[in-house]
Amino acid sequence: MDLIPLYVSLKLSIVTTAVLTVLAAPLAYGLSFLKFPGKSFIEALINLPMALPPTVMGFYLVTMMGPKGVVGRMWESMTGGSLLFTFLGIAAASVVCSLPFALQPMKAAFQKIDRRLLENAYVLGLSRTEAFFRVIIPNSISGIAAAAILVFLHSMGAFGILIMVGGSIPGETKVAAIAIYEAVESMNYREAGLMSLCLVPVSYIFLLLVNKLNREEF
């Protein structure tokens, strides 16, 4: 069995999870605690990848990241290279598409925090930022962990968007899901079966963990 696609998948999932855990926390904070005009529009926009076919997302991302797209041109003027068909390109696509999966559990966890705890923190002299790190984050650990696991699993399972943005370059953008698809296409069922079998227990165990985290409360 070719282990490289599994390695690429794992790398992609870890990168996406790391980026999103950091990125989604302040976003979830803004959506749970701040009032600003157009909030629901922004929230719906962020959640759009959950509701659209991956190919639609893939299409827009390819257009944006391509040599004529805004992001593609900026990237090319900065680095001289292209984002399409690179690991970085699929990582960026994966971050965009997994964002709702990070946001939802974090938002739920933040909203569960008693407002009076925050008010107490403010009266005790904490700024909003300090309260975020000293009160909100430590009391949302299980929500944040659930978010991280969901993102990890979702990026493990991404397929359509990755094949559109990254193609299938071995060692670079050919993730396990694509390798399985190609193995089936070339009638190599043994290879496809083995690789599929590798993914099932991982996903199952992580989902059990999510359930446990959701049940856990202070």
Place this chain on the structure above:
Amino acid sequence: MALHVSIRKKLKYFDLDIAFSCQDEELLAAIGPSGSGKTTLVRMIAGLEKPDAGYISYGDEVWFDSSQRIHVPPQKRRLGYVFQDYTLFPHLTLRENAAFAAKDRRRADDLLDLFGISHLRDRKPNRVSGGERQRCAICQALARNPRVLLLDEPFSSLDFMTRRKLREDVKRLRNEITFPIVYVTHDIHEAFSLADEILPVVEGKIDKGWLQSTISPASSTGAPAKAVRAPRLALAF
């Protein structure tokens, strides 16, 4: 120095319009039926809510003045606020809670000692009783050396015996405290046993008549309309 409050705010069912002063070392008990605006009053002193008009000051420091558009945020007022029920941080031990905003950790330890809960210092709030939690909340508020202490029905969710013990604790504490205390309660007995001054608050206004009618035995016959609407306060203990 003294805390001066004179504020107005439009609430859903009535207008809050209250003025009072509370000197250093003085304990002022704001008493009245539930929903009379007492909690809103302390929240405005703390800076958690904004009055529509008026001023709030302590000494020569102005915390709120609508004519000068001053509204000092709660972070900058440096006051102690003990909420109605448990607002200890659930992820921290009692010791960490008490020292949460303290400049000096030893002060927090001393307070835990004073309130007789230092043996529980390494427990999380969900592993101690309600009374112990509220004691710790008072330690937390005092440990940062506040300039004014606000107690918003701090013992109302506790059982009778615990309340009585805590009331004694607060009495003892008063010898140590050099700043004004505003104590909100709906328990007349508590107010009379602790307060230097009593501020009866009914539907957002100071109403001395209500206090009279509540404590006089004649109130059951010729009570004014407001006291009929407000439940008679229990004097059972």
